[in-house]
Each structure stands twice: as C-alpha cells, then as structure tokens.
Amino acid sequence: MRDTDTGRIPAYHERTKHRLERYAAGPETLDWSAQPDPFRTFEGTDRILLPLQADRLDTSYPDLHRPDAVPPRALTLDSVGLLLELSLALSAWKEYGPDRWSLRCNPSSGNLHPTEGYVVCQNLEGLDDGIYHYLSRDHALERRARATAAPPGSPSRLLLGLSSIHWREAWKYGERGFRYCQLDTGHAIGALRYAAAALGWGLRQVDTADADTIARLLGLDRAGDFLGAEAEEAELLLEVVIGQAAPPALPVFADLDWAGKANVLDPHPMYHWPVIDEVADASRGPLETTPPPPETDYPPRADLPAVAAAAVIRQRRSAQRFDRRFELARTDFYALLDALLVRPGVPWDVWNHPPALHPVLFVHRVTGLAPGLYALPRSRDAETKLRAVLRPDFAWTKPSDCPPHLPLFLLAEGSCVPLARTIACHQAIAADSAFALGMLAEFEDILSIAPWRYRQLHWQAGLLGQVLYLEAEARRLRGTGIGCYFDDAFHELLGLSGKAFQSLYHFTVGQPLDDPRITTEAPYPRNRA
Structure with a gap:
C-alpha cells in the first residue's frame, strides 16, 4: 500500500460528506429517460437458462439460523440456479403509468444495481468448467470462459465473484457513488450467505486473492472485452463450503477460451468523477490472512418467525x-x-x-x-x-x-x-x-x-x-x-x-x-x- 493512500481515503470520505449547507458533488440534473442500462450483458457468449425453483423450497427462515437444519444439496447446475435465484435474481417487476422497473433480492442504492455476479466452477454436474457471468434479467449464465475439464475424481468447487460498475451509482449520486457501490457489495454478500444457508451450504471469503488476481480470474482485466463500455471493479471472491472444506485456494485452470464483449450501459455520459477512480485505486488492498472468528457468548436466538425462507428473501423491499x-x-x-x-x-x-x-x-x-x-x-x-x-x-x-x-x-x-x-x-x-x-x-x-x-x-x-x-x-x-x-x-x-x-x-x-x-x-x- 502506497504511503499516499493513507491520506487519500480519509480525504475522499471527508470530501463526499453531505452537509447541511451543501450536498456532496453530484450531477446538477438527471434525465431519467437516459438512465444507464440496468443489466450488463456480454455479446457473443453462450447463454444457459437456469431453472426457477424457489417456489418449491421448503427451508424455513428459522432453519437458516440452526446448525445442520438443512441437508446440503449437491453442487449441480440446478442448485447453482437456486442459489442465484435467492440472492442476485429479480424478485418482481413494478409498473406505474408508462414506467416499468425491476426489483432484485439484493438491495441497491437508488435501485441502480452496480453489483455484478460471476460463477467460477469446477466439476459441477450439468455445468462445464469455467467462468460465467450471471444475467439477472433472464436468470441465465453467460459463459465468459470455457476451461479444460478437470481430471476425473477432482473435487467439485463453486466460487462466486462480485464486481462493481461505479458509473451506475455515480450517474445519480456523483462522487459519493463509490460509497454506495461498497454498501451494495455488503448487501450482496449477505444475500448470498442467506441463499447458501437455504441450500445447506457454508460460504467464506477467499482471502488468498487480491483485487488484481480476482480481476484476472473473472476476466475483468481484459480491456478489449470492455472497449467503449463501462469498466467493472473487482471486489471479492466467495467460496461455497460443504462439510469440512480444504483451506481456501484459487482454482487452477489448464486452459481458458474466452468469449464476449461487454455492452455499453450509458452511451452519452454527461459527467465524470475522477475521484472515484482515485479512491478505488487507493483502496485495493493486499492479501490478508483471515482472522479467527470473534468469540461471543450470546445465547441462541429464540422465537424466530416460522415463515418460509424463500418468501422472506424474495419479498424484501x-x-x-x-x-x-x-x-x-x-x-x-x-x-x-x-x-x-x-x-x-x-x-x-x-x-x-x-x-x-x-x-x-x-x-x-x-x-x-x-x-x-x-x-x-x-x-x-x-x-x-x-x-x-x-x-x-x-x-x-x-x-x-x-x-x-x-x-x-x-x-x-x-x-x-x-x-x-x-x-x-x-x-x-x-x-x-x-x-x-x-x-x-x-x-x-x-x-x-x-x-x-x-x-x-x-x-x-x-x-x-x-x-x-x-x-x-x-x-x-x-x-x-x-x-x-x-x-x-x-x-x-x-x-x-x-x-x-x-x-x-x-x-x-x-x-x-x-x-x-x-x-x-x-x-x-x-x-x-
């Protein structure tokens, strides 16, 4: 970490405070008819439609909080689809007069949704090894990179990558948009953890990967694939855990065949906020060793409402x-x-x-x-x-x-x-x-x-x-x-x-x-x- 970063991050935070006498720097006007496309797509990729199964999930909300209450599902295409349906998928479409907009299971500041999800998998039933982008609009996976199949008998692995498109929030909120992207990442972490619990899975952060490594793994550093389109900032990598898992480590792919070009979300941006790029650069951290979980002595939670987990997750508004x-x-x-x-x-x-x-x-x-x-x-x-x-x-x-x-x-x-x-x-x-x-x-x-x-x-x-x-x-x-x-x-x-x-x-x-x-x-x- 550069010495200058120690000062740049607090300076950004101070600069982007709202004050009683003035708001943080943002656009002077908004044209809602020109709002950026809320969905990132990759042209030229194979798309795999995922099944919709949440209506038949019998996990209760209290079950999410009880150890071993939910038998773990196998890692398959269907279970990946259910995980995403309960975390990053659309939860409803809303209409008011001529306006129509979607809601998602993971909240977002201004319903602008800068957070993108990726799937990295090895040896999963029904899904080829490789890297996939999740398209919530269609509940589909876009194959960004096909990998050579893992050797027979290799363990099944499922990792989830999260990235941010800063312009989605900056379009409305200006310089403060970086803060909201990070809050949305935290919401997405929570959404994925609850969804994984509904399938009997654990979830952990892969701390052996820094931002540059995650960007390379997910293809976010492939400048040619984002030519003219808004960049994505790598945030973190999570791994599904079933039972006693090995220490976290990145998957090793023998070969990757990449495909897809990112779409342009806003063809005519009216503003640019350089300080967002500066704080993003200053806040990319090194590898960290995961600390042990904090010790607590709180009693188990009691009287959790006896409602269906999927209903609670999907009705969130x-x-x-x-x-x-x-x-x-x-x-x-x-x-x-x-x-x-x-x-x-x-x-x-x-x-x-x-x-x-x-x-x-x-x-x-x-x-x-x-x-x-x-x-x-x-x-x-x-x-x-x-x-x-x-x-x-x-x-x-x-x-x-x-x-x-x-x-x-x-x-x-x-x-x-x-x-x-x-x-x-x-x-x-x-x-x-x-x-x-x-x-x-x-x-x-x-x-x-x-x-x-x-x-x-x-x-x-x-x-x-x-x-x-x-x-x-x-x-x-x-x-x-x-x-x-x-x-x-x-x-x-x-x-x-x-x-x-x-x-x-x-x-x-x-x-x-x-x-x-x-x-x-x-x-x-x-x-x-």
Missing part, C-alpha cells in the same frame, strides 16, 4: 412510506436488534473480522419504550470507546425489561422525530418509521493500520442492512436503507469530534404504506423448472 401511527411491539424491536449481534452461523460466519459498526438509534414508536436516542455497541470494547467519545451528559441506562445479553442503552430521552428527519436529508421515512438508526464505524484506528479496509467497513454496513431487511420482512415489517444523510450533523448531535468514529450507513424500520397505483408482476414470465 425498500419501503417508500411508513405509517406514522404504527407502534412496534417491544419484543419485535429487541429481536431486530438481537439479530445484529455476532454469533456463530448465518450470516456472520462469512465475515471473520470483529464487529466494527455500532448502531445509534432514534426510537420513535416502540410500545412501552421511552422515545429517545439509544446506542447498541456490538462489542464490549466498543462500549468503552463510545462512552469515552460521546457526549458526557448521555445517560447510558439500560431499559428495565431489555434482555440481559442485549447491550442496548438509552442515551437521551425525548422525541427525536425532527432530528431523525433532518439528519436523513430531510426525508420523512426516517421520522415516520418506528425507529431509525445510523451505523457508527470504528474509523481512524482501522484505517490508520489498513486503509484498504475502507471498503470492508462499508461491506460490513451493507451486511448489517441486509440482516435488518430480512428480519423486518419476516415480521411483516419493512426496512429502508438510507444513504443520504448529513454526516457531521449526526456526529455533532452525538458529541463526536475527530475521526475515531464515522457514520457509514443509515437505516429505518416500520409499517409500510403501499401505493395501490403501482402494480407488481412476477420476476420471470414462466416457470423453467
């Missing part, structure tokens, strides 16, 4: 409006927060780094709980650190009926509805919900040692958001990720100075109000099972 009269049951509120504590198992076993993000909550309407500002330190060290830097007059009292293991603390009592709305860029969704929160990241200490972990902090924030989305849906509630907020106004409210903690993501949960004028259609026109 971002609420556009909330019922401001709704009061959230206190038991549901505690359960939602309990889901954010790191335990062995789903989804935290895909993430071995200690918890570095800690919610601060604006509690509006929770039955029997005083409205006010609350904190949820997700580690004992974090509680000590937060007490040292937050306002000295905060109360730090625990609600009387809060579960003993849940580290929830009341900081200040009183209505914070106007504050929540103002800090979330004046958005009503932060005030009309049952509660909203901002995720404070341990920032300065982590980046001073490993600046490239700027991406990983956002991934962890996106993973927390994915947990909240699914936990809310399982309880017939709805969440909304909030990327637009006034960074330093939130810090000042809490008494934070300096850069020890920085807010990376906001979120809100409540009872949604649906717009009956918007119609919903199935994600795919017919069943291909």
Whole structure:
C-alpha cells in the first residue's frame, strides 16, 4: 500500500460528506429517460437458462439460523440456479403509468444495481468448467470462459465473484457513488450467505486473492472485452463450503477460451468523477490472512418467525412510506436488534473480522419504550470507546425489561422525530418509521493500520442492512436503507469530534404504506423448472 493512500481515503470520505449547507458533488440534473442500462450483458457468449425453483423450497427462515437444519444439496447446475435465484435474481417487476422497473433480492442504492455476479466452477454436474457471468434479467449464465475439464475424481468447487460498475451509482449520486457501490457489495454478500444457508451450504471469503488476481480470474482485466463500455471493479471472491472444506485456494485452470464483449450501459455520459477512480485505486488492498472468528457468548436466538425462507428473501423491499401511527411491539424491536449481534452461523460466519459498526438509534414508536436516542455497541470494547467519545451528559441506562445479553442503552430521552428527519436529508421515512438508526464505524484506528479496509467497513454496513431487511420482512415489517444523510450533523448531535468514529450507513424500520397505483408482476414470465 502506497504511503499516499493513507491520506487519500480519509480525504475522499471527508470530501463526499453531505452537509447541511451543501450536498456532496453530484450531477446538477438527471434525465431519467437516459438512465444507464440496468443489466450488463456480454455479446457473443453462450447463454444457459437456469431453472426457477424457489417456489418449491421448503427451508424455513428459522432453519437458516440452526446448525445442520438443512441437508446440503449437491453442487449441480440446478442448485447453482437456486442459489442465484435467492440472492442476485429479480424478485418482481413494478409498473406505474408508462414506467416499468425491476426489483432484485439484493438491495441497491437508488435501485441502480452496480453489483455484478460471476460463477467460477469446477466439476459441477450439468455445468462445464469455467467462468460465467450471471444475467439477472433472464436468470441465465453467460459463459465468459470455457476451461479444460478437470481430471476425473477432482473435487467439485463453486466460487462466486462480485464486481462493481461505479458509473451506475455515480450517474445519480456523483462522487459519493463509490460509497454506495461498497454498501451494495455488503448487501450482496449477505444475500448470498442467506441463499447458501437455504441450500445447506457454508460460504467464506477467499482471502488468498487480491483485487488484481480476482480481476484476472473473472476476466475483468481484459480491456478489449470492455472497449467503449463501462469498466467493472473487482471486489471479492466467495467460496461455497460443504462439510469440512480444504483451506481456501484459487482454482487452477489448464486452459481458458474466452468469449464476449461487454455492452455499453450509458452511451452519452454527461459527467465524470475522477475521484472515484482515485479512491478505488487507493483502496485495493493486499492479501490478508483471515482472522479467527470473534468469540461471543450470546445465547441462541429464540422465537424466530416460522415463515418460509424463500418468501422472506424474495419479498424484501425498500419501503417508500411508513405509517406514522404504527407502534412496534417491544419484543419485535429487541429481536431486530438481537439479530445484529455476532454469533456463530448465518450470516456472520462469512465475515471473520470483529464487529466494527455500532448502531445509534432514534426510537420513535416502540410500545412501552421511552422515545429517545439509544446506542447498541456490538462489542464490549466498543462500549468503552463510545462512552469515552460521546457526549458526557448521555445517560447510558439500560431499559428495565431489555434482555440481559442485549447491550442496548438509552442515551437521551425525548422525541427525536425532527432530528431523525433532518439528519436523513430531510426525508420523512426516517421520522415516520418506528425507529431509525445510523451505523457508527470504528474509523481512524482501522484505517490508520489498513486503509484498504475502507471498503470492508462499508461491506460490513451493507451486511448489517441486509440482516435488518430480512428480519423486518419476516415480521411483516419493512426496512429502508438510507444513504443520504448529513454526516457531521449526526456526529455533532452525538458529541463526536475527530475521526475515531464515522457514520457509514443509515437505516429505518416500520409499517409500510403501499401505493395501490403501482402494480407488481412476477420476476420471470414462466416457470423453467
């Protein structure tokens, strides 16, 4: 890592903050009729249509969180299709007047979807060895590279690559778009982990591959294949684990026959944001050794809603409006927060780094709980650190009926509805919900040692958001990720100075109000099972 990168990443973060007196640099106008194509395709590739099977999956949502509750499926073309159907696929089409747009299982800032998925496989039944791009529009694999078949008896392997197309977010959000790409990567990690659990599989990050290695493996460094088209930034590589797996290692292909040219998403871009390329270059980290999973002593989660896993995953939506009269049951509120504590198992076993993000909550309407500002330190060290830097007059009292293991603390009592709305860029969704929160990241200490972990902090924030989305849906509630907020106004409210903690993501949960004028259609026109 170059010495200059230590300063470039914090400088980018500071530069891209929204402030009460001005927003971060972005386009002055948007022509929605000229929105970039939401689907990356590769012309000249063979396409393999995948079966649609989620309707027949009998895994329950509680099963995802119970060790060995789901017998592992074999690695086959069908199971790969089901994994993708529950993670990166379309979940619905929406229509309002002349407008039609798709939703996906993995959330995205502005529904712009910069995250692309790739499949790398060896010795899978029904699928030739090689590298494939996943086309969510058609629920199909595009064969980017065919490999020489592995020798008979070789172990079956399935890896999943994620990349980002920065222009998708920058088109709407300008310089702040890099942040949103990283949050979306975190959501995709979570979506893939839940989907893998529904098939009885584990999932782990392949830390023996840096960004350049992943780019070479996925063909993202093949400049000729992206001539005139928007580039893709390699993010990370994940491997499906069944049983006792060998240490992570990259597959070795004897030969690869590449095919396909990337489509142009936006033929007439009106802006360019060089700082995004600069922070992307500065945040590509070296190889890391996976740390051991953090030790925790939280009790197993209880009273998980007995609903179908596939239904929860595919009905996930971002609420556009909330019922401001709704009061959230206190038991549901505690359960939602309990889901954010790191335990062995789903989804935290895909993430071995200690918890570095800690919610601060604006509690509006929770039955029997005083409205006010609350904190949820997700580690004992974090509680000590937060007490040292937050306002000295905060109360730090625990609600009387809060579960003993849940580290929830009341900081200040009183209505914070106007504050929540103002800090979330004046958005009503932060005030009309049952509660909203901002995720404070341990920032300065982590980046001073490993600046490239700027991406990983956002991934962890996106993973927390994915947990909240699914936990809310399982309880017939709805969440909304909030990327637009006034960074330093939130810090000042809490008494934070300096850069020890920085807010990376906001979120809100409540009872949604649906717009009956918007119609919903199935994600795919017919069943291909």
